[in-house]
Amino acid sequence: MIAVQGRPERVPIAAATAPRSGFQAERLLVIDPLTRRFGDYRIRELPQLFGPGDLLVVNDAATLPASLQVEPQLELRLVSVEADGSFRAIAFGAGDFRQATEQRGAPRPLHDGERLLFGSELAARVVHVDPQASRLIRLRFESSGAAFWSALYRYGKPIQYSYANQPLQLWDVQNRYAARPWAFELPSAGHPLTFEALFEIEKRGAALTHVTHAASISSTGSEELDARLPLAERYEIGTEAARALTQARHEGGRVIAAGTSVVRALEGHADRNGSVAAGSGETSLRLSSSYEPRVVAGLLTGLHEPGTSHFELLEAFAPKQLLLRAVDHAARTGYLQHEFGDSCLVLAGALLERLAA
Amino acid sequence: MNLNGKSVLLTGASRGLGRALAEQLARAGARIVMVARSEPELERIAAAIREAGGEAHTLVADVGRKQDVYPLAGAAAALVGPIDVLIHNASALGPVPLRLLLDTECEDLSHVLETNVVGPFRLSKVIAGSMALRKTGTILHISSDASVSAYERWGAYSVSKAALDHLSRLWAAELAERGVRVLSVDPGEMDTRMHAQAMPEADPATLARPADVAERIVALLADETVPSGSRIEAQSWRAA
Numbered sequence: 309m310i311a312v313q314g315r316p317e318r319v320p321i322a323a324a325t326a327p328r329s330g331f332q333a334e335r336l337l338v339i340d341p342l343t344r345r346f347g348d349y350r351i352r353e354l355p356q357l358f359g360p361g362d363l364l365v366v367n368d369a370a371t372l373p374a375s376l377q378v379e380p381q382l383e384l385r386l387v388s389v390e391a392d393g394s395f396r397a398i399a400f401g402a403g404d405f406r407q408a409t410e411q412r413g414a415p416r417p418l419h420d421g422e423r424l425l426f427g428s429e430l431a432a433r434v435v436h437v438d439p440q441a442s443r444l445i446r447l448r449f450e451s452s453g454a455a456f457w458s459a460l461y462r463y464g465k466p467i468q469y470s471y472a473n474q475p476l477q478l479w480d481v482q483n484r485y486a487a488r489p490w491a492f493e494l495p496s497a498g499h500p501l502t503f504e505a506l507f508e509i510e511k512r513g514a515a516l517t518h519v520t521h522a523a524s525i526s527s528t529g530s531e532e533l534d535a536r537l538p539l540a541e542r543y544e545i546g547t548e549a550a551r552a553l554t555q556a557r558h559e560g561g562r563v564i565a566a567g568t569s570v571v572r573a574l575e576g577h578a579d580r581n582g583s584v585a586a587g588s589g590e591t592s593l594r595l596s597s598s599y600e601p602r603v604v605a606g607l608l609t610g611l612h613e614p615g616t617s618h619f620e621l622l623e624a625f626a627p628k629q630l631l632l633r634a635v636d637h638a639a640r641t642g643y644l645q646h647e648f649g650d651s652c653l654v655l656a657g658a659l660l661e662r663l664a665a
Numbered sequence: 666m667n668l669n670g671k672s673v674l675l676t677g678a679s680r681g682l683g684r685a686l687a688e689q690l691a692r693a694g695a696r697i698v699m700v701a702r703s704e705p706e707l708e709r710i711a712a713a714i715r716e717a718g719g720e721a722h723t724l725v726a727d728v729g730r731k732q733d734v735y736p737l738a739g740a741a742a743a744l745v746g747p748i749d750v751l752i753h754n755a756s757a758l759g760p761v762p763l764r765l766l767l768d769t770e771c772e773d774l775s776h777v778l779e780t781n782v783v784g785p786f787r788l789s790k791v792i793a794g795s796m797a798l799r800k801t802g803t804i805l806h807i808s809s810d811a812s813v814s815a816y817e818r819w820g821a822y823s824v825s826k827a828a829l830d831h832l833s834r835l836w837a838a839e840l841a842e843r844g845v846r847v848l849s850v851d852p853g854e855m856d857t858r859m860h861a862q863a864m865p866e867a868d869p870a871t872l873a874r875p876a877d878v879a880e881r882i883v884a885l886l887a888d889e890t891v892p893s894g895s896r897i898e899a900q901s902w903r904a905a
Contacts, residue, residue, distance in 0.1 A: 368747075368795060370739055454698075454722040457743045461736030478735040487747035487795035489739040503797065518798055548799070 319636065321611050323471040324644035327480045327499075334500045335643055335650040337611065339634045340659040341626035346634040347659055348641070351500045351651055354608075357658050360513030361561030363552055364506075364608075367495040367569045368518040370486035373464030373478055374493070376426050382415050384424070384447075385467055387492050387525045388539055394435055394448045396539065398528050405468030405475060409529030418445050430459035441533050467493050467525065471646055481647070490542070491523040496647040497567030497609045515561070517552040520544045523569040526618075537617065540590040543573035550586040553603065557583065562605040564655060568621055571595065574603045597623035606655030611638050611645040625654040666803065666887050669694030672745035674738075674792065676700045676728050676785075677755030679707040681857030682807065685879035686752065687711075691719030693883055698722045698741040698748075700755070720745075728755050728788055729780035738791040747799060748792050750886065753785040754807045756825070761862045763818040774821045781825035786832060793836065793845060800844035803886060806833045808849045808896065819863075830896055837894030846893040850885065852878045853900040873900055 402413030576591025582602030678699035796802030812826035
């Protein structure tokens with residue numbers, strides 16, 4: 309360990325550079341704010357941490373091919389769909405997926421009314437350029453229905469990541485239970501969840517339900533744009549989910565969210581007392597240490613470095629000092645981060661029984 | 666099951682039984698995504714369905730290609746929402762005239778298996794996860810009597826349909842407690858282009874009309890007393 313002025317240097321968490329094939333062997337760091345402990349597990353052991361009455365909520369959004377190349381030096385990443393059917397997008401300049409977003413060149417200016425051609429069957433018109441951030445635009449595609457969706461899937465690619473060792477295919481960025489393509493980036497907390505694990509969680513008397521949330525871009529490469537994240541993201545909470553949430557609430561079951569997108573949908577939609585009705589809407593809720601969750605008791609997520617917005621969000625569920633110790637342990641013992649990385653469960657009381665045993 | 670308002674994904678929708686199924690499902694009020702490998706015929710049939718007040722969308726894809734399946738599933742769910750009914754109707758006969766096993770190229774067998782077994786498996790895998798999560802849904806495999814009887818010269822197709830039948834039973838077993846019903850239906854001999862290619866000498870007058878068989882299959886889908894995992898012969902099936 310290298311010490312600088314008596315303080316141990318922070319070790320970065322290594323990146324998982326490709327989708328993983330180690331069926332359920334991915335690691336799971338369990339952080340328990342109640343006992344102020346953390347422990348090493350594997351994803352296959354996740355069901356053991358659930359008990360009767362608990363409720364796991366996943367985001368069933370499939371991931372869109374949200375990256376569109378307009379010109380060799382102009383990429384658009386779709387980031388949201390508006391109520392009027394137009395899309396918001398962020399422009400990226402020279403470079404490709406091997407470069408971190410902050411190292412990409414500035415895109416050429418885009419103009420209101422400009423027509424963008426993505427391929428012979430897909431074109432759009434720029435209908436708005438954000439006055440504060442010219443890389444953020446709104447565009448309207450010229451086609452609709454099956455013609456639009458076929459063309460989007462034909463010309464679009466999944467948003468790529470600089471840490472990946474090869475370009476990601478559409479199937480690399482889908483969760484096993486994905487349905488409607490609402491997400492602009494993979495809701496990655498669900499990626500290691502196998503049906504083996506999901507069925508086992510149910511066998512233990514816990515319940516499983518889903519919301520749909522349009523998880524969007526996590527990094528734009530620009531500080532001023534990043535400061536505006538998360539952008540308003542749409543979500544839908546079905547009657548089945550609302551029923552399951554009400555039941556868990558009445559019976560004292562813990563609600564565990566698979567991913568920050570689920571937290572945002574549930575906390576953003578809940579009323580003051582933490583009750584969640586069926587419905588849909590948009591949320592730009594940003595969670596941090598000052599936020600007190602009203603619905604979600606626990607969070608299954610990836611490993612996140614201190615200083616990121618995801619880490620900040622974790623602070624709504626566990627004290628910072630505990631998180632820092634746990635993440636330092638993770639970094640030093642080879643946990644992997646990013647979309648295909650290892651997992652982390654923050655849940656009060658998760659390690660109680662282990663302690664007693 | 667009331668098919669009204671249900672979202673249906675149907676492969677091989679441009680001809681024969683697939684076309685008849687699309688027309689009758691639309692009449693029952695289903696919102697249909699029709700899939701086939703080529704556009705013009707498919708779009709013409711969908712336009713006629715829409716003209717008659719039905720909801721039909723068309724997607725061009727080859728279910729035997731992995732590159733096609735994920736875009737297909739994504740676009741379908743974008744158009745009609747999470748899929749309630751998935752019908753695997755597309756299939757490949759292999760080279761015609763049909764030939765003896767001793768004359769069958771391994772590559773031809775592989776191709777038929779890709780289209781008739783691996784393709785449906787892949788598409789089911791992409792869609793059934795959401796069904797299992799929502800605890801609802803029906804998957805229907807269109808089989809053939811060649812999956813049971815060993816007719817000479819039907820080798821590649823026969824083997825693929827036998828595998829598809831068993832795949833159907835396996836899905837049913839694994840999804841039994843998940844509210845997802847999985848069926849396999851043998852439509853019997855019909856007056857279709859595929860039948861004419863396989864048996865050009867057959868008299869069309871002796872063959873069932875695809876529309877009549879489709880009507881039975883739609884009734885079968887609606888009938889919830891048919892247990893998951895069943896293999897049903899459409900032409901002799903009667904509603905309970």
